[in-house]
Amino acid sequence: MADKYLVEAVNDALHVEMDRDPDVLVLGEDVGRSGGVFRATAGLRDRFGADRCVDTPLAEAGILGSAVGLCMAGFRPVCEMQYDAFSYPCLDQLITHVGRYRWRTGGKMTFPITIRMPYGGGVRAPELHDDSPETYYVHTPGIKVAIPSTPADAKGLLAAAIRDPDPVVILEPKLVYRTERGEVPDGEHVVQLGKARLAREGSDLTLVAYGAMVPVCERAADALDASVEVLDLRSLKPLDEGALLASAARTGRVVLVQEAPRTCGYAAELAAILAEKALLDLQAPVLRVTGYDVPYPYWTIEDAYMPSVARVVDAARRLLDF
Amino acid sequence: MADKYLVEAVNDALHVEMDRDPDVLVLGEDVGRSGGVFRATAGLRDRFGADRCVDTPLAEAGILGSAVGLCMAGFRPVCEMQYDAFSYPCLDQLITHVGRYRWRTGGKMTFPITIRMPYGGGVRAPELHDDSPETYYVHTPGIKVAIPSTPADAKGLLAAAIRDPDPVVILEPKLVYRTERGEVPDGEHVVQLGKARLAREGSDLTLVAYGAMVPVCERAADALDASVEVLDLRSLKPLDEGALLASAARTGRVVLVQEAPRTCGYAAELAAILAEKALLDLQAPVLRVTGYDVPYPYWTIEDAYMPSVARVVDAARRLLDF
Amino acid sequence: MASTVPAERDLRRVIGDGDSVPDGEVEGLGEQDLLDLYRSMVLLRTYDERSVVYHSQGRIGTYAIYWGHEAMQAGAVHALEDDDWIFPSYRESAIGLLRGMPPATILSWWRGHPAGWWNPADYNLASICVPIATQVPHAAGLAWGKRLRGETACALTFFGDGATSEGAFHEGANFAAVMRAPLVLLCNNNQWAISTPLSAQTRAEALVDKAVGYGIPGTRVDGGDVLAVYEATRDAVSRGRAGQGPTFIEAVTYRVAPHATADDAKAYIDLERVEEERANECVGRYEGYLRRLGVLGSELEQEIKAEATAALRAGIAAAEAEPPPDIGLIFEHAFADPPASFDHDLAELRRVLDG
Amino acid sequence: MASTVPAERDLRRVIGDGDSVPDGEVEGLGEQDLLDLYRSMVLLRTYDERSVVYHSQGRIGTYAIYWGHEAMQAGAVHALEDDDWIFPSYRESAIGLLRGMPPATILSWWRGHPAGWWNPADYNLASICVPIATQVPHAAGLAWGKRLRGETACALTFFGDGATSEGAFHEGANFAAVMRAPLVLLCNNNQWAISTPLSAQTRAEALVDKAVGYGIPGTRVDGGDVLAVYEATRDAVSRGRAGQGPTFIEAVTYRVAPHATADDAKAYIDLERVEEERANECVGRYEGYLRRLGVLGSELEQEIKAEATAALRAGIAAAEAEPPPDIGLIFEHAFADPPASFDHDLAELRRVLDG
Numbered sequence A, B: 001m002a003d004k005y006l007v008e009a010v011n012d013a014l015h016v017e018m019d020r021d022p023d024v025l026v027l028g029e030d031v032g033r034s035g036g037v038f039r040a041t042a043g044l045r046d047r048f049g050a051d052r053c054v055d056t057p058l059a060e061a062g063i064l065g066s067a068v069g070l071c072m073a074g075f076r077p078v079c080e081m082q083y084d085a086f087s088y089p090c091l092d093q094l095i096t097h098v099g100r101y102r103w104r105t106g107g108k109m110t111f112p113i114t115i116r117m118p119y120g121g122g123v124r125a126p127e128l129h130d131d132s133p134e135t136y137y138v139h140t141p142g143i144k145v146a147i148p149s150t151p152a153d154a155k156g157l158l159a160a161a162i163r164d165p166d167p168v169v170i171l172e173p174k175l176v177y178r179t180e181r182g183e184v185p186d187g188e189h190v191v192q193l194g195k196a197r198l199a200r201e202g203s204d205l206t207l208v209a210y211g212a213m214v215p216v217c218e219r220a221a222d223a224l225d226a227s228v229e230v231l232d233l234r235s236l237k238p239l240d241e242g243a244l245l246a247s248a249a250r251t252g253r254v255v256l257v258q259e260a261p262r263t264c265g266y267a268a269e270l271a272a273i274l275a276e277k278a279l280l281d282l283q284a285p286v287l288r289v290t291g292y293d294v295p296y297p298y299w300t301i302e303d304a305y306m307p308s309v310a311r312v313v314d315a316a317r318r319l320l321d322f
Numbered sequence C, D: 001m002a003s004t005v006p007a008e009r010d011l012r013r014v015i016g017d018g019d020s021v022p023d024g025e026v027e028g029l030g031e032q033d034l035l036d037l038y039r040s041m042v043l044l045r046t047y048d049e050r051s052v053v054y055h056s057q058g059r060i061g062t063y064a065i066y067w068g069h070e071a072m073q074a075g076a077v078h079a080l081e082d083d084d085w086i087f088p089s090y091r092e093s094a095i096g097l098l099r100g101m102p103p104a105t106i107l108s109w110w111r112g113h114p115a116g117w118w119n120p121a122d123y124n125l126a127s128i129c130v131p132i133a134t135q136v137p138h139a140a141g142l143a144w145g146k147r148l149r150g151e152t153a154c155a156l157t158f159f160g161d162g163a164t165s166e167g168a169f170h171e172g173a174n175f176a177a178v179m180r181a182p183l184v185l186l187c188n189n190n191q192w193a194i195s196t197p198l199s200a201q202t203r204a205e206a207l208v209d210k211a212v213g214y215g216i217p218g219t220r221v222d223g224g225d226v227l228a229v230y231e232a233t234r235d236a237v238s239r240g241r242a243g244q245g246p247t248f249i250e251a252v253t254y255r256v257a258p259h260a261t262a263d264d265a266k267a268y269i270d271l272e273r274v275e276e277e278r279a280n281e282c283v284g285r286y287e288g289y290l291r292r293l294g295v296l297g298s299e300l301e302q303e304i305k306a307e308a309t310a311a312l313r314a315g316i317a318a319a320e321a322e323p324p325p326d327i328g329l330i331f332e333h334a335f336a337d338p339p340a341s342f343d344h345d346l347a348e349l350r351r352v353l354d355g
């Protein structure tokens, strides 16, 4: 066990997995010589060579598209997208090929591609460095999506993604890259995809979140004078539906928190599942605390856009008083 | 009034709007010389010239990206994407610019771009000619989305989109391009965005749908021995939330039907709205009848994938027996 | 000052016109090789012509015709070793025939039947690519990967003139160049993208000029001359194996058929030009060459054509003998470990359809 | 055989070295023009240097430094008319200064303040483009649109060496060529994309070679020579106005500063080379030229620099005097007619924040 920041845990996972499996290869913009703009890939080029930690040309569709071919040559590519909003040029390859190619071969060929990127707002950056694009990924068939909120999970989920036979997108909460710090198991550490983490147990109300919204919910739970459960989903696809329904059954009151714009965000999917499968358990409406259906604002006012402790507490109170 | 097929109504709208406003310009792959692979733009090149109905190079991001510049030059570009799944290369321009540029100018410059494309399955085509991509568009801030189910609405919604100061995506149900036939008003005909259409009134249960799923729901309503309401949303963004909630309040039982994969599909958004704002009206769970979270299948089995009358009826019965 | 990586603009040709232009020959190609090439062309031609018939009979779905492109396809593939990979577009849907794939597999693909699925590793042949140009980065990645593994295998990807306008082509070609990937970028310039003529696709005087921008060699061949295509591809492949990276080949052809069975080309195409091109079609040209060389007699020709016809007859029979796929397939193969929800979805679907 | 659209590989230069290489001159540029150019360069330089200081003082956010690129920026813009449009990347964030935009506007942009918003039509200047190369199709569309309207206005877009790898660059350049759009594609080849050197970006010996693939003229200039850039851009613009379509200009520069204030270039860059380039930086080179020409004396130089410094001092003061934006702005400007839900969201947000 060692105490690490979240981004250091990502770097640790990459070292361990590349060490373990010679077919693992990291590619992306500036991942090599500089070790990545967030230093997530620092040290990999020196340790494993320029052929296994590759500075690619500036072309996201080229990165993901060539990763498909690398899989056909037996590699397990780990693609870095430098920022959330700069992953959009790769959506075409993702939707038309990455999510479909295994199916297209009748399951006879696998495409163990990992796509990892820093995501989310609050970092006082110019526009398009703040997006939460999970919906585009989660909605796409054939793609798994995980979003860690702790250093240990950042390592374990990334390791699971790299070892997974299918394409997995890992969104890393850049806001807490160097604020979330915690114990991270040394060496091999895998957190199975599809298992939620009960960050905090409670009986009156459930706050469901992932990524950078988990610490927000934990602070909100502290601020509430009620017994509040905080469910950290960790994996959006596959989803630990059992954990969601069990918590809803326990508390009967659910607030869903997401940073992304509201319409068709992941909280909508969770609410739909509750409306179908937990209706009789619900003692109050299902509330969503989300980003808004607008372009992510300039950073002087971004804190008001981001779901905050105050907004989560307010939603929770409305349910508790319902 | 004239009797027209849905695709003829689209063509009619384009003629009327180009005639009305010299700044309207149609661009896309094969829209000119051949009049479009579905003939939606037939006659425009002869009538308005090759500079106003433009066969572009084969590059979707180029089409949408140059449309942004055309707006800056005072045009109202109508971009055709040849098929649903071939619109994905333009998602980057859509998300990073089309949905944000007006905001970026403090509202001082408008981007009246219309993106229209045939969408949906059931047409016995090779892969990637069958997608229902509305989630990618609806989730994107700054973008409006409308999906007609009748010839009259196909004309009216497209006209509204072309006249709208903001970017609008129109998804046209290709499955019913030449099967849905109906009265279409001659000349100028505009159907305001954001107003749902009560396709059928009922008191026991509500079927909510759009596009090619509306006729499916109407047939399902026929097959049910209950008083079934069919709500044709027509416009997904802005959504006629009042019509949705009013219908849910009337019937207390709601089935949401969408062709797209389930996770984070538009039905999830509708269910989330109901779970928040109609909980006390609901007499039964909210059910979704959707495509599955898999690549759209080969056409020999596509009918089993598509939401069918039988599946809608089954879901409705379960709610009526709840 | 001229670029130092000039693209070869002249059309490479080997086959003469049986008149003023003399026949050339390709070093290293023996009689057997010449006949193998012919067999491949005839098989491709037969597949294509039969498919158009099958479509009109409602036995296959919409089909992308490649009549007239057989020389380009066969010439290129014959220049490859079996462990070299091929990345086709829909226009080369039957290219697997040259790798021993049963016609039934390809016919099944066009019948929308999962028997049209195959494992790319079985033939070193990627799946048929439907979205334009998106296979180019795949081919670049495979070729790059082979180099990283120290293997000698190369990759070849087919794409059209229209495809050169797509960002995916650009990014893939540049990746291949930067990674020194052993890749043959084979552009089938049939001068049309559905109804869009080359003149509306690019201002480049020749598509081979695109090679210059990637700092890679480019060459231009008569795509109707199977031997010229073979030779150009062989050169490109040996460059690749020698670690010199990708090569761009522009094969100049003409789309004498409609884009696909669904398309009505009369609306936009120059029918006289089509007639000219048809009169000069590639299989006939090669037959003339072989006859002049005394390698092909009408008996052998009939025999080869009969073989191909028989193969297709057997192929369509086999494809039609495939049992209708079970709807359970909808939920298979998307994931190695499908979520439990798939079982539930399938069970519900069966219940609804059965009851 | 060489392409018939050869790209000019030689670096065009006008300014000499004050020693063996004699100074040239640009026809049509009078003393006043030469000094205007100088004023622009000094203003850009001052803005850049002050911004680095402001950042270190926490008065602006992360900032993309362009020190050393002033000649490339000023030379290009001075070759335009006011009704010509400019499509900048983040690297040319301050280019509006040359169109009369107040420094406070640009400083506000880097302060994450909506006072950094402007109406492109007010300056014929598009918004600062953050996603690499995505502004190129916008510029192509604007230029195409101007041609359709029969106006004489052109467009110029700035992008980097790394940007040439993106599909968006390719699609935009090809659109411009096909539509004969009057567009200047100005590539600032500063030889680095953050930490990625040009050699890892392309195999082309010169980026100007990319012009060949689009069938458009290309030319290569010393990007540190403001007069060479001016002349090359003027030629390209006149071609565009004459209906001859786009031109690709490769301006060869070097990124002597870190990518941005957040970046530590020491990790990857060649510091000796940086020193060389700094010693030969563009403002000093132009000052030498003007002095040798007897157009610039140290008094005038001081005066011009003082003006610029005053402008920046006033600019940062004005930017800092901007009232903090109201959170209501979150819901404004996304749509001309915002949905009712926005009012509800805002009301709720205010209630939560106030209570």
Ligand SMILES: Cc1ncc(C[n+]2csc(CCOP(=O)(O)OP(=O)(O)O)c2C)c(N)n1
Pocket (backbone or CB within 6 Å): B029, B058, B082, B086, B089, C091, C130, C131, C132, C159, C160, C161, C162, C163, C164, C188, C190, C192, C193, C194, C255, C259
């Ligand atoms: C990304 C994408 N956009 C559009 C289409 C629709 N489409 C199918 S074939 C075709 C024309 C392709 O022309 P070309 O590249 O010259 O190849 P050819 O058909 O001539 O072999 C188009 C536009 C597609 N399949 N993929």
Ligand SMILES: Cc1ncc(C[n+]2csc(CCOP(=O)(O)OP(=O)(O)O)c2C)c(N)n1
Pocket (backbone or CB within 6 Å): A029, A058, A082, A086, A089, D091, D130, D131, D132, D159, D160, D161, D162, D163, D164, D188, D190, D192, D193, D194, D255, D259
């Ligand atoms: C689509 C996209 N991908 C990645 C980035 C992150 N990024 C910002 S600047 C940069 C390098 C750009 O290099 P170049 O085009 O040479 O321009 P320069 O910064 O040298 O002016 C990268 C990768 C981005 N802004 N947009």
Ligand SMILES: [Mg+2]
Pocket (backbone or CB within 6 Å): C160, C161, C162, C188, C189, C190, C191, C192, C193, C194, C255
């Ligand atoms: Mg073609």
Ligand SMILES: [Mg+2]
Pocket (backbone or CB within 6 Å): D160, D161, D162, D188, D189, D190, D191, D192, D193, D194, D255
């Ligand atoms: Mg650069």
